[in-house]
Amino acid sequence: MLSSRQLLVLQVIIDEFIETAQPIGSRAISKKEHVSFSSATIRNEMADLEELGLIEKTHSSSGRVPSEQGYRFYVDHLLSPFDLSNNELSIIKGTFEKEMVEFERVVQKSAKVLSDLTNYTSIILGPEVFETKLRQIQIINLTDTTAVAILVTNTGHVEHRSFTVPAQINASDLEKVVNILNERLVNVPIVQLHEKLYTEIADLLTTYTEDFDTAYHYLRAALFEEQPVKLYVGGKTNILMQPEFKDIEKVRSLYAMMEHEEEMAHLLRSYKHGIHVSIGQENKLDAMHDCSIITATYSLGTRQMGTIALLGPTRMEYSRVISLLNVISKQLTNTFHSWY
Structure with a gap:
């Protein structure tokens, strides 16, 4: 347990070092308005604080700087609320x-x-993204063979994904697929999309697309895998x-x-x-x-x-x-x- 003098000396050293990035010695501490004891007393307290591992002596100065242990003590025991301007x-x-x-x-x-x-x-x-719910899916054709998929979630997250459109999927099928997804998957947690896509959307994809396997694998890869940080x-x-x-x-x-x-x-x-x-x-x-x-x-x-x-x-x-x-x-x- 530190004494009140040791607490004050430690706080002055850390506050001063945070502000100036310069080691602080006993004489500088003694000049502080709220410090009422002598340089000799301060040196004794600093020696004790150094022995406890809360401050360190640098090679280039006779002053002391906080140790990591000192910062930890400061954060845990000496911080007071800061009033923002x-x-x-x-x-x-x-x-x-x-x-x-x-x-x-x-x-x-x-x-x-x-x-x-x-x-x-x-x-x-x-x-x-996987913790949120789907709000909307858009797929925009860039060329005959490339497109960008846009996922919008209920948190306002917008994800853009460029991908190659399989030759088996024509523009008409693509539009039908997007309409099906927006009708059936809105407000579904994204973590459940993969399961919903296979169990509830599969029959519709089979009906409205010529090649279900291609459509399924393309959708899974383009929309629901490898969400970036x-x-x-x-x-x-x-x-x-x-x-x-x-x-x-x-x-x-x-x-x-x-x-x-x-x-x-x-x-x-x-x-x-x-x-x-x-x-x-x-x-x-x-x-x-x-x-x-x-x-x-x-x-x-x-x-x-x-x-x-x-x-x-x-x-x-x-x-x-x-x-x-x-x-x-x-x-x-x-x-x-x-x-x-």
């Missing part, structure tokens, strides 16, 4: 007041606002502005990690409901061992839809970021609730 709240509110009827646009705007307000990298995981990234280059990431290899590793969308999506899905803070070595991916990631979930009713994350150095503005994520996640949830 009226300007920040106005920017967020203005984003959601604009008329947007597609999920993608709402999330893209949210990712940009988060990255702009924090100078960190924002990553938002979209809803799982939906990741929305804002401010990817913001990481370059952080002094911790002057090492080009660190940056290259982070960029490579963000290119592996399936891996990133798996990571974001692993975080529990609500706010979650993962610091340095706590992160499962090696490229993130010098980073912190703070996540929040957004939902439609009682069903989780996706995850919002901010990625930055371990020297993050934890309290402010948590407040921003809370506001944005609630705005996303309220927006989707008002739609559906």
Whole structure:
């Protein structure tokens, strides 16, 4: 258990380092308005905090910096609610007041606002298509042999898929198939489409298409398999502005990690409901061992839809970021609730 003096010294060191990225010494701490004890006393407390593994001495300075363990203690025990400015709240509110009827646009705007307000990298995981219901299917011919399939779900998700049209399926059959699908599959959970297609739509396809097997396999491949991950990234280059990431290899590793969308999506899905803070070595991916990631979930009713994350150095503005994520996640949830 830390003493009140040790708690104050630790908080000053972490707050100052978050703001300046510079090690802080006892003399600088003693000059703080709310610190009333001497430099010698502060040095003793710093020695104890270092022994406990909460702060570290750097090679280039006599000052101290927070350790990952220190950040964890800070997040778990020392954070106080952060009051966002009226300007920040106005920017967020203005984003959601604009008329947007597609999920993608709402999330893209949210990712940009988060990255702009924090100078960190924002990553938002979209809803799982298979957890949603089908609203409409469209198939548009591009040429005699190619077409694009468009799936629209009840969450506003729009999926475009280009594919080759089998020679056995003519334009008339294609139009009939689309009409059948829209009549029979609207409001069916996408996870059930494969089953419905084979059990309830098969007889109709047999009646209205010349080659059922070709029509069935083409529909299954074009519409219902290999749904891609939906990741929305804002401010990817913001990481370059952080002094911790002057090492080009660190940056290259982070960029490579963000290119592996399936891996990133798996990571974001692993975080529990609500706010979650993962610091340095706590992160499962090696490229993130010098980073912190703070996540929040957004939902439609009682069903989780996706995850919002901010990625930055371990020297993050934890309290402010948590407040921003809370506001944005609630705005996303309220927006989707008002739609559906």
